[in-house]
Amino acid sequence: MTSRSELDEIDKALIRELQVDGRAAYSRLAPMVGMSEAAVRQRVNRLQDRGVIQIVAVTDPTTLGYAIMAMLGVKIAADVSTVAEKLSQIESVDYTVITTGRFDVLAEVVCTDSDHMLAVSDEVRFVEGVINVEVMTYLRMVQQNYDWGTM
DSSP: OOOGGGOOHHHHHHHHHHHHOTTOOHHHHHHHHTOOHHHHHHHHHHHHHTTSOOOOOOOOGGGGTOOEEEEEEEEESSOHHHHHHHHHTSTTEEEEEEOSSSOSEEEEEEESSHHHHHHHHHHHHTSTTEEEEEEEEOSOOOOOOOOTTOO
C-alpha cells in the first residue's frame, strides 16, 4: 500500500485531473504537469500498477431505475468477516464494510422500489449469523466525493 507521502506533486496533479475526467488524453495532461506525453503515460500506468488509482465508470443508480438507496446497519452473532462476505454477495448490495460501534457491518443497497427493498432487507435478515438489521433509507444524496488523497 502506498502512503500519501509517496505521492509527489505531479502524481497528485494527475490524480486530481483524472478524478474530474478519467478519459483525459495524455496529450492534455502532459502540459498541465510539465512532462512529455510518454512520461505522463508511464506515471499513470505506474499509479495503476501500484494500486493507487483505478480508472472506472461511475454510474448514478437513480438514472438506471434504482429509486431507493439505503444503508443497512447489521448486527452479527457469528464470525463478522464470514457474514460480511456473505452479505457482499447479495446482488443489490454495492458496498460492505466491517465497522465498530453500534453495527458490526454496514451494507449499502440499491433497489428499484419498496417491494425490492423489502425483499433485499429480508434476504439480509435471513443470512446465518445476522441478528438484527436497521434500514436507513436515503432521502437525498447531498455529497459523494471521489477526490481523496490529492491535497
